[in-house]
Every structure is written in structure tokens, then in C-alpha cells.
Amino acid sequence: MAELTPYICVADSRAAIEWYRAHLGAEVVVDPIVMDDGHVGHCELAVDGARWMMSDAFESAGVAPPDPGRGNAVTLHLTVSDVDALCRRVHDAGATVDRAPEDNPPIGRLAVFHDPFGHRWFLNQPLPEHEPVPESLPEPD
Template sequence: MVDLYICVPDSRAALAWYVEHLGARVSVEPMVGEDGSVGHCEFTAFGGRVMMSDEFEAFDVAAPLPDRGAAVTLVVSADDLDSLANSVSAGGARITRGPEPGGPTGRILVFRDPFGHRWMVLG
């Protein structure tokens, strides 16, 4: 298992989206700084832990640009790719592949969430 740490423009909105559309569970509530930004929160999804924060220019931490190609793909596994595709699509994610047969990986679903992160889900 690998823990992930991602950055988004708005952690509160992203956390709500991940709970609603990925079935995530909040494990650490947002820790809010004096300026109102979220410095840290955590959720569990797909059997792993994802830590998240808002952007912090002082620490050179920035969210991905949704209109640009992804530098990183978050690869996870799930059982029901069809239901997941319906859920993320309803939430505004852009599906770029599948769900469809994915060769030796079984089935595959690839999408960009509304916060710019690219997910590859194997099932």
C-alpha cells in the first residue's frame, strides 16, 4: 500500500466530492490555518490513505492545472468500475477511458476529477 499526498485548490470542496463520488471516508478533518486555508486533511479510499492540502506557494505546493496534461496518475483498484464511472461522471469528472477491457489488468477506467487529478482505476 502507498499513501498519497495531493494538493487541490479547495480541500473542503474536494473532500466533499471524494466522499460523495469515490465513497471516501474522512479520517482527519481539515486543519485550518489562520488565513482560512486547509493545511492538512485525510481520507481513505480504495483501501489506502490520501492526505490533502490547499495550495501553499511558500512551500512550492500547487494543484494540477485541469487544462494541462497530468504529470502523475493515481492508480487504484475497485470492484465495480461501471458504478464508479457513473458516479464520477455525475460529479463532473471527465472520463478519458473506459470502463473497458484493459488487457492483463482486467478492466480499466481513467478519469480526471474536477480538481485536476488523473485517476486510473483497475478492476
């Protein structure tokens, strides 16, 4: 089985853990591993089973948080049950909403935001499936 798990870097993992817990509803699934210098070397979080890994910056390994002066090379895509509620929650918590919630069939209801740590998130909520409308049949002769 293949799996792809994002591994993000932030300037302050402790603050990011608390923000993601409070505002995305994330849970810590692997406790932070704290390095000798006090930086977080690794931790793992999840929202409804959607996992990501995270660490503080490590210059020696070429790992750095997003540069606010550049665009994001990666967007984190998170499927949620209520895009509107989550978008309001992250906005109220200091996130920048780049794209307000809107329906975009067939993708679903979506929104895009930047968290306070510079990461770009794409929120997606599947739209309810609609029964196809049957084409009208010609009248019998």
C-alpha cells in the same frame, strides 16, 4: 514495511472532501487541519483503506493544484470492486472520463477520469480468474 502515500493539492479542499466523499465513497480518516488563514493545511481520506493526503495550495512551500493547461505528472491508481458503477457516478458528478471502462487482460477492467480538481485517476477492477483450458492430449496409440 515500506508505504507510499500520495499527497495531493487542490484549490478548494473543503469542496474536494465533499466531492470525494459523495462520489468516490471516500471517508475522512484525519480531519482537516485548518490554518490561521482559513486554508486546509492537511487532511487524509481513504477509499476502502486506500489513503491519500490532501491540502490547499501553499505558495510559500511551492505546493499548487494541477495546472489544467499541462498534462498530469502523476496518476492516482485506485482498485475498486465495480469500475463501471464508479465511472458512471464520477461522470454524473462532473468528472471528465478520458477512457471508458474496458477489459484489458491481464490488468483488469479499467477506466481513466479527471476529477473536477484536475487530478487524473486510473480505476482498476481485477478480472475474475479463469481456469486455464487444458491442452488436448494426443490419443493413445
